[in-house]
Amino acid sequence: MVERRRPGQPAGITHARVVAEARELLTEEGVDGLTMRALAHRLGVAPNALYTHVRTKAQLVDDVLDDLLAGVTAIDPDDPDWRGALHALMRSSHAVLLEHAELVPLFLARRGARETNAQRLGESMLRLLATGGVEGRLAREAQRALIVYTIGSAAFAARPPLGSNAETEALPSVDELTRNFDQGLAWLLAGIARA
């Protein structure tokens, strides 16, 4: 806390630490609490020190999201049960995004932040669709529809912040959100499979 440091004295900050601390700050204080200044304070550093490790706040948000996507359960992209594997992949993505649902709308707004993990997932999806005979333009559209539905569901599930004035009308549980998600996903996959 009282750590005095003079200019030039390194504080042991890395990009990974910034992202990890951002995630913690996010879960504790919500999306409005995620500010560069609060993040710097947590790391025991001056606000502008962050700019050594991160280009902008928007880029940081992208990095947090992609860090989140690293937690998606791996599947076999050549699983002969392509529809089952695709369902599992999207379900895991949805679950992982729910962890920071508040952040997801920002993700949507930035058109998907094509970072490494997101790209890898996209490729797995195309592989599975190809196994099901869905290829070319149609595969691209199926991929887009699945992504939109999955990210959209997570964003839609974003809880209002704790001190909200919204009627306390028993927000749906994670379980219920997942069941709802599953149902729509099944409809979508059924449509795609018959294409």
Next chain:
Amino acid sequence: MVERRRPGQPAGITHARVVAEARELLTEEGVDGLTMRALAHRLGVAPNALYTHVRTKAQLVDDVLDDLLAGVTAIDPDDPDWRGALHALMRSSHAVLLEHAELVPLFLARRGARETNAQRLGESMLRLLATGGVEGRLAREAQRALIVYTIGSAAFAARPPLGSNAETEALPSVDELTRNFDQGLAWLLAGIARA
């Protein structure tokens, strides 16, 4: 411009004017340009004067979105071709949301801003689904899936702001966005109809 006004002198501002001006500001300057201060400036008024007509900025955003939804093409909620009518309804919603796509992620984040126009649309959807024999819990889930997909598609289509550093890789046209949207919607409706 040089209109001097003393405290108490009304400026002819109404809630409707604030919303309308917000929409114009939004199309001209994008979502980052939509600030209370810029909006007040446009209306020739001090920033805090807006708080006579609007409770918070978040509420204003909700109002703008609902104002937007007023533009959705009316359909007959008892159309026997329920699937066609539902498709048309969602397509029109999608088109209208594309007008301020940048704003849509905020809409998602606020869980749908249940204002009057949004409610009316939701009821039409349930009516049409009932005509198709989809009722009760399943109807609720179909409604949710359709809304998530429609709003998600619009949000996903949000153009990066003009001065973006994103590779200028020929962003999809509105026509193409609509075709893509239609394809996924058809899949979803096919799945729902077979439920």
Next chain:
DNA sequence: ACCTGAACACCGTTCAAGT
């Protein structure tokens, strides 16, 4: 390269006061 102090150019919102 990595950090600090200070500053710039903003925000949304509130408060007290005037008509």
Next chain:
DNA sequence: ACCTGAACACCGTTCAAGT
């Protein structure tokens, strides 16, 4: 009720400088 002036408590980011 409707507006103003002034202020509060913040923001993200940049610049110059120090090691």
